Amino acid sequence: MDKKIISLRMERQHLVNKADENEYPELYRDTQPGQNVYWNGFGEPPTLSFRAGFDDIEFNRSRQLDRRLIKGRFSGGNLGWIEPCDLELFAALYRKPLKNPNEIQLLILELIDREGPVNIQHIKEETGLLVKEITPALHRLQEAFLVYEDQYDGEWDRGWYKFSEMFPEAVPDRYTRTEALKTVLKRFAYRLVWFDIAMAKSFYKIPEKDIKQAVGELVSDGVLAAFETGYMLSTDAETIENYVPKTLNLVYAVHRNDFMYKSHEHILKELAKGLTEGLPYDCEPLQYLLIDGEFHGASVGHFRNGPYDLNDIVCDLPDAGKRKEEIIDAVRTVNFGNMPQRFMGKAL
Numbered sequence: 001m002d003k004k005i006i007s008l009r010m011e012r013q014h015l016v017n018k019a020d021e022n023e024y025p026e027l028y029r030d031t032q033p034g035q036n037v038y039w040n041g042f043g044e045p046p047t048l049s050f051r052a053g054f055d056d057i058e059f060n061r062s063r064q065l066d067r068r069l070i071k072g073r074f075s076g077g078n079l080g081w082i083e084p085c086d087l088e089l090f091a092a093l094y095r096k097p098l099k100n101p102n103e104i105q106l107l108i109l110e111l112i113d114r115e116g117p118v119n120i121q122h123i124k125e126e127t128g129l130l131v132k133e134i135t136p137a138l139h140r141l142q143e144a145f146l147v148y149e150d151q152y153d154g155e156w157d158r159g160w161y162k163f164s165e166m167f168p169e170a171v172p173d174r175y176t177r178t179e180a181l182k183t184v185l186k187r188f189a190y191r192l193v194w195f196d197i198a199m200a201k202s203f204y205k206i207p208e209k210d211i212k213q214a215v216g217e218l219v220s221d222g223v224l225a226a227f228e229t230g231y232m233l234s235t236d237a238e239t240i241e242n243y244v245p246k247t248l249n250l251v252y253a254v255h256r257n258d259f260m261y262k263s264h265e266h267i268l269k270e271l272a273k274g275l276t277e278g279l280p281y282d283c284e285p286l287q288y289l290l291i292d293g294e295f296h297g298a299s300v301g302h303f304r305n306g307p308y309d310l311n312d313i314v315c316d317l318p319d320a321g322k323r324k325e326e327i328i329d330a331v332r333t334v335n336f337g338n339m340p341q342r343f344m345g346k347a348l
Contacts (some may be wrong), residue, residue: 018053033080117159
């Protein structure tokens with residue numbers, strides 16, 4: 001990829017110069033929905049790893065506490081955190097109306113309407129339902145934007161509210177999906193500088209035809225411009241011409257909820273498959289190696305509660321050996337200092 005695009009992308013992702021507390025909210029907004037660290041961030045606030053010049057987990061913990069970040073089920077039904085001002089946008093993107101509610105869903109909805117907020121234990125006691133019956137019903141009601149899970153701290157005993165009670169001024173159908181997509185795709189384009197349809201589909205988990213329609217309208221409006229096999233903001237087409245790329249010397253081991261991973265997931269799964277085929281030990285990708293702005297491999301092994309099994313580091317850089325120490329250090333940084341067993345198949 002063009003060095004100018006990669007360099008500007010790393011700047012806008014704040015992977016070169018870390019974001020301060022004034023820059024961070026805009027970065028977060030543009031990369032929503034935010035998520036916590038994959039696998040080992042259960043119950044933790046969302047984070048934009050490597051991008052903040054301060055402790056953004058604590059920053060976002062504070063934002064959760066006073067509801068400047070709110071929880072929902074968004075891309076692919078996954079949990080994420082958004083700013084309340086964008087609630088109607090994300091409702092337009094992800095709301096799944098409940099056209100034919102079942103008995104359990106209706107029972108829970110009526111209980112929340114009558115007695116809310118309620119927690120799962122209270123629902124169990126009032127209805128006699130099992131937790132395994134309650135939980136999927138709540139999740140489906142959550143996807144329909146009929147209930148809201150008020151997780152404002154790290155406690156597990158969370159209250160479930162009627163969505164309309166928690167957000168009385170929100171109009172879930174204020175925007176069409178195309179209108180909402182046009183807004184978020186402008187942000188997506190700004191932070192990535194260049195993207196294609198597959199990247200947007202990978203990140204937003206929205207049908208390709210919907211993304212193509214929104215992109216087509218943005219091109220017609222003159223907001224986006226076609227560039228090679230993808231798109232960029234029309235203003236960036238001019239910016240790139242005069243932009244002087246920075247020399248990048250960056251190695252990050254990126255977790256699987258990271259914005260950069262999510263927007264390249266379709267490519268990275270194939271990359272890891274090719275680099276690990278035939279290995280005789282567990283080789284599930286744990287983190288992916290972002291080297292000088294491009295993905296070039298992964299740490300692989302086995303996820304556990306506690307230290308992961310770091311069985312190997314695989315990489316497709318032709319000169320990977322020259323950067324061995326940098327790469328190992330990056331992997332150790334996100335694995336509590338633990339040392340991988342191998343590098344490119346060779347024992348360490």
